[in-house]
Amino acid sequence: MATPREVRLRIRSVKNIAQVTRALQAVSASKVRRAMQAVMHTRPYATKAWQVLIHIAGQPGRESLHPLLTNRPEVHSVLVLLLTGDRGLAGAYNTNVVRYTLQKFNDYSVTVRFLTVGRKGRDLLLRRGKQIVAEFSDLPAAPAFSDVSAIGRIAVDEFLQGHIDEVYLVYTDFISMARQVPTMKKLLPLEVDEGEGRVQVFGESAHGPASAYLYEPGQAEILDEIVPSFTALQVYQAILESLASEHAARMVAMKNATDSATELAAALQLEYNKVRQQSITNEMLDIAGGAEALAQATG
Secondary structure: OOOHHHHHHHHHHHHHHHHHHHHHHHHHHHHHHHHHHHHHHHHHHHHHHHHHHHHHHOOOOHHHOOHHHOOOOOOOEEEEEEEOOOOOOOOOHHHHHHHHHHHHHOOOOOEEEEEEEOHHHHHHHHHOOOOEEEEEOOOOOOOOHHHHHHHHHHHHHHHHOOOOOEEEEEEEEEEEOOEEEEEEEEEEOOOOOOOOOOOOOOOOOOOOOOOOOOOOOOHHHHHHHHHHHHHHHHHHHHHHHHHHHHHHHHHHHHHHHHHHHHHHHHHHHHHHHHHHHHHHHHHHHHHHHHHHHHHHHHO
16 A cells, blocks of 8 residues: 555645646637637638639639649549648547548549648657658748748649649647548639638628629639639638637647546545555554563563
8 A cells, every 4th residue: 555655746746637637728718819819810811812713613614713623634643731730649649540541542542642730640640650741830820821832833834834633731620629520622722612611701691693803814813813812811721720729629639638636636635545544543553562561560
């Protein structure tokens, strides 16, 4: 049986861990709010860019309008942009999105290469022998579009140069504080069908009359700006969603760790009381036994 001193040291250690996890929980809760605010700030521009892109790509001969809208007749190589975190202590957040990615692309019929954002995804893929063409880590806590635009630019350049035929984006979609879902969407060639996973046009009827646009300086010039920018914007929004999901997962994990540490400290305190009581009882028995022996010796 452990001594009272050993139990007391364990109680102190558990309480120290609970203080750390409680602090991490509070920090993650604050970061979740900031990440969601950043998502809301990008939405007006993303919505308008999506409206214009749908209108332009809906014109006859869409595949001849811009190379990023053109489907390749044969697919020989695929690039996957995988978004994970740089740190752990976020429950199963990183493991879930990597497992989801491997389930989607392990048995793919063509060559699959990866571009990773976050050290955890990079390390897990390297352990499984996957080919990584580029990796990004140590992003700012609140990244701006300029901080991550190079990620989308690499995907666009690789596609335009013909090195890859399709680009997929895999990230964790923030649903709620308790639920984050791994999500995959096709990034290139850009699909303009209004469907799940794309930026929605808020406040407008999906079946109403189409908006009319006048383009200055012209449709080709607009496409050259909008299509690459919107592709990079999707990556940026996915990064913000992933950051919010990571902080939410870490907050939940740290809350569970704090609760477990509190319960363990209470159980150890009860054990300490029992050990201490047993020690006191043994000392009293020793004293009583010594007194009885002394009385018999002197009697």
